[in-house]
Amino acid sequence: MADHLDEPGLSPPGGDPSIDITDVYAFKKSGQDKSILVMAVNPLTLAPTFNHRALYQLEVDTNGDARADIAFNITFSRPHSEQRVKVRRATGDDARENEVEGGTIITGRTNTIVTRGAYKLFAGRRSDAFFFDLAWFLAGLPLPHTTVADFFAMANVDAIVLEVPNSALGENPNIGIWGRTLLPEDDDDDDDDDGDDHGDDHDDDFAQIERMGRPAINTVFMAGARKRQFNRSKPHNDAAEFTGDVVGVLTTLGGALGGASYDAATAATIAGILLPDILTYNYTSAGGFLNGRRLDDDVIDIELGLVTNGARTTDGVGAHGDLLANFPFLGPPH
Amino acid sequence: MEKMNRRKFLTLVGVGSGAVAAGAMLSGPGLFGGPSGGTSSGTFSFRAVTGLPGGALPSYASYVVEGNVNVAARSGIVARSVYAGYPGAMTTIALPGFTQVARVTDVREAEGGFEITGVIDDASQLRPGEDPVVKVQLDRSRGLARTRFLGRDVGLKIHA
Numbered sequence: 155m156a157d158h159l160d161e162p163g164l165s166p167p168g169g170d171p172s173i174d175i176t177d178v179y180a181f182k183k184s185g186q187d188k189s190i191l192v193m194a195v196n197p198l199t200l201a202p203t204f205n206h207r208a209l210y211q212l213e214v215d216t217n218g219d220a221r222a223d224i225a226f227n228i229t230f231s232r233p234h235s236e237q238r239v240k241v242r243r244a245t246g247d248d249a250r251e252n253e254v255e256g257g258t259i260i261t262g263r264t265n266t267i268v269t270r271g272a273y274k275l276f277a278g279r280r281s282d283a284f285f286f287d288l289a290w291f292l293a294g295l296p297l298p299h300t301t302v303a304d305f306f307a308m309a310n311v312d313a314i315v316l317e318v319p320n321s322a323l324g325e326n327p328n329i330g331i332w333g334r335t336l337l338p339e340d341d342d343d344d345d346d347d348d349g350d351d352h353g354d355d356h357d358d359d360f361a362q363i364e365r366m367g368r369p370a371i372n373t374v375f376m377a378g379a380r381k382r383q384f385n386r387s388k389p390h391n392d393a394a395e396f397t398g399d400v401v402g403v404l405t406t407l408g409g410a411l412g413g414a415s416y417d418a419a420t421a422a423t424i425a426g427i428l429l430p431d432i433l434t435y436n437y438t439s440a441g442g443f444l445n446g447r448r449l450d451d452d453v454i455d456i457e458l459g460l461v462t463n464g465a466r467t468t469d470g471v472g473a474h475g476d477l478l479a480n481f482p483f484l485g486p487p488h
Numbered sequence: 489m490e491k492m493n494r495r496k497f498l499t500l501v502g503v504g505s506g507a508v509a510a511g512a513m514l515s516g517p518g519l520f521g522g523p524s525g526g527t528s529s530g531t532f533s534f535r536a537v538t539g540l541p542g543g544a545l546p547s548y549a550s551y552v553v554e555g556n557v558n559v560a561a562r563s564g565i566v567a568r569s570v571y572a573g574y575p576g577a578m579t580t581i582a583l584p585g586f587t588q589v590a591r592v593t594d595v596r597e598a599e600g601g602f603e604i605t606g607v608i609d610d611a612s613q614l615r616p617g618e619d620p621v622v623k624v625q626l627d628r629s630r631g632l633a634r635t636r637f638l639g640r641d642v643g644l645k646i647h648a
């Protein structure tokens with residue numbers, strides 16, 4: 155539950171796991187002036203494919219204002235035996251539009267690695283790299299923690315893995331990254347997409363359904379209907395709209411777990427670190443979370459200690475052993 | 489109320505399939521096809537829900553305990569499952585590995601309701617060291633139920 159199933163019923167009607175973002179990763183490719191960007195969706199692979207009507211978007215903030223300056227817009231064709239996928243890169247105002255903007259940088263088919271110039275793409279089913287003892291969390295993080303189990307050990311996701319030259323991420327190496335999924339505002343599925351158009355039939359105006367930067371922000375800090383409000387909002391509004399939610403948890407959780415909760419001032423300071431919900435990343439550094447996020451970074455342990463004020467420091471599970479040394483890095487599906 | 493045999497019940501909750509979407513349509517009347525309550529013919533059904541983890545953390549999922557119990561025969565079935573979504577926005581997505589089905593072995597009247605005892609026969613549904621004996625206390629006068637979740641006592645709200 156980095157962001158898995160963070161808002162049941164992500165889109166009307168009936169919910170759509172194919173646009174439910176589970177995780178976003180960003181890390182430096184070893185020995186090269188390139189970065190790997192990953193957006194995983196479809197928790198527990200409840201949906202059969204990517205949504206051919208959706209816009210999957212990796213947003214990049216290059217100047218620290220929590221607004222997108224570069225967007226990688228990913229679309230899919232209607233599923234047959236496979237889906238065609240197209241990645242466009244938009245900049246400036248186009249990056250902030252709820253539309254499929256930008257020039258095409260790479261195209262391909264699902265479950266196939268493709269290379270075009272300095273770009274490389276994989277979109278398809280993979281092993282979920284996220285690891286967490288979900289049962290322990292659901293039980294309220296009790297101690298002693300005797301029955302350690304990784305809920306996601308055998309889980310799959312649908313992942314979009316994009317290798318990009320760092321020059322495509324802007325001149326300033328200190329950037330922020332988050333993922334969005336959007337659906338057409340017009341709910342009619344009346345396009346004539348025959349699957350042979352590389353996902354070109356996406357000329358609608360879209361509405362944001364889901365977003366995620368860092369893991370477990372929505373799932374841990376937002377309660378009830380706030381989860382949906384968070385998903386529909388933009389990072390540059392996070393501080394104004396959601397600081398209270400984060401502070402509310404931080405000022406009670408440590409005490410509830412037998413430790414000490416943060417005072418309000420400290421909680422507000424930490425909320426200022428956690429929000430906006432953007433994955434900060436210096437693309438010249440191979441350091442992991444909070445500098446970007448590598449597939450094996452133990453983000454839960456890092457966040458547990460922070461969120462609980464040290465009352466809990468580990469969930470006891472570690473990275474999966476099926477990660478690959480090379481592109482697409484995520485392990486094969488189970 | 490129509491009685492449901494064990495085979496049909498197990499099919500409904502997806503036990504043994506490992507399926508994520510167990511298909512248990514909990515947003516409606518519940519697995520047992522009717523509201524909690526009536527003890528006609530000595531049989532009653534119940535359904536109780538609470539959010540997990542709760543407490544200081546916002547609920548992420550819903551813990552659902554439901555059953556169909558024959559008081560006179562001291563028999564029936566109790567099922568415990570975890571569904572994605574907090575109470576009020578609960579989905580039909582049963583999180584894998586959390587569904588347990590217990591065969592009722594005893595039913596006793598208690599203050600305000602009943603105390604139900606059962607046993608989980610399928611060891612694959614148990615976590616290491618987990619007691620296969622299931623106890624559910626139903627205080628129908630207050631609309632509350634109590635059972636355990638991963639070794640912790642949990643209070644649930646009985647839904648009519």
